[in-house]
Amino acid sequence: MSRVAVVTGGTRGIGAAISVALKNAGYAVAANYAGNDEKANAFNGATGIPVFKWDVSDYASCGEGIAKVEAELGSIDVLVNNAGITRDAMFHKMTPQQWHEVVNTNLTGLFNMTHQVWGGMRDRSYGRIVNISSINGQKGQMGQANYSAAKAGDLGFTKALAQEGAAKNITVNAICPGYIGTEMVLAVPEKVLNERIIPQIPVGRLGEPEEVARCVVFLVSDDAGFITGSTLSANGGQLFV
DSSP states (O other), X not given: OOOEEEETTTTSHHHHHHHHHHHHTTOEEEEEESSOHHHHHHHHHHHOOOEEEOOXXXXXXXXXXXXXXXXXXXXXXXXEEOOOOOOOOOGGGOOHHHHHHHHHHHTXXXXXXXXXXXXXXXXXXXXXXXXXXXXXXXXXXXXXXXHHHHHHHHHHHHHHHHHHHGGGTEEEEEEEEOSBOOHHHHTSOHHHIIIIIGGGSTTSSOBOHHHHHHHHHHHTSGGGTTOOSOEEEESTTSOOO
């Protein structure tokens, strides 16, 4: 019987690539999404991966969503916390709403989701959790005090929870992508990409969503059972930590 994996923000961008890669690796995948029904349904039609709608920033909605996944697919073995949003602004112009929306999704969302599956993973003495952080959680980024703080918090969450899960055969790891060729990044003007972003990347190109997905597939595999509390940086050499 296939292990069950949930990918939050799993119908677009990096999340979609992760969902497809896990399906191709033999997992029964549930792809969560928050708002875009049209794109989620198109993703479901193209891949056959079931999609489930809930907001990871809402604890009760996460519980209801997880219950639906488990009723349809079975107990959850793998959780990929990928859902994330941006509300960029220079700090002197940043509103409390912009701060809270990003922190509630990008950091509190990890608690809301992981807390729902943690007990079951402990009971079964097996679990794989991968948190998608960001290069900007490692180095910071102007205009992203909210995003950088949340993504840095993801790394602390990963390290602390890894210590709690180790004795129960639950691994908890993080991935920090750099600039990846997603819809959001490719919307940046070509001149800005070519003159200001790509020159910062030693390999000379944007990453591909599938490259991040392959990192996830490895970290949730049995081959990675001795790796926990780690951060895997997939950034083309832009930052060494």
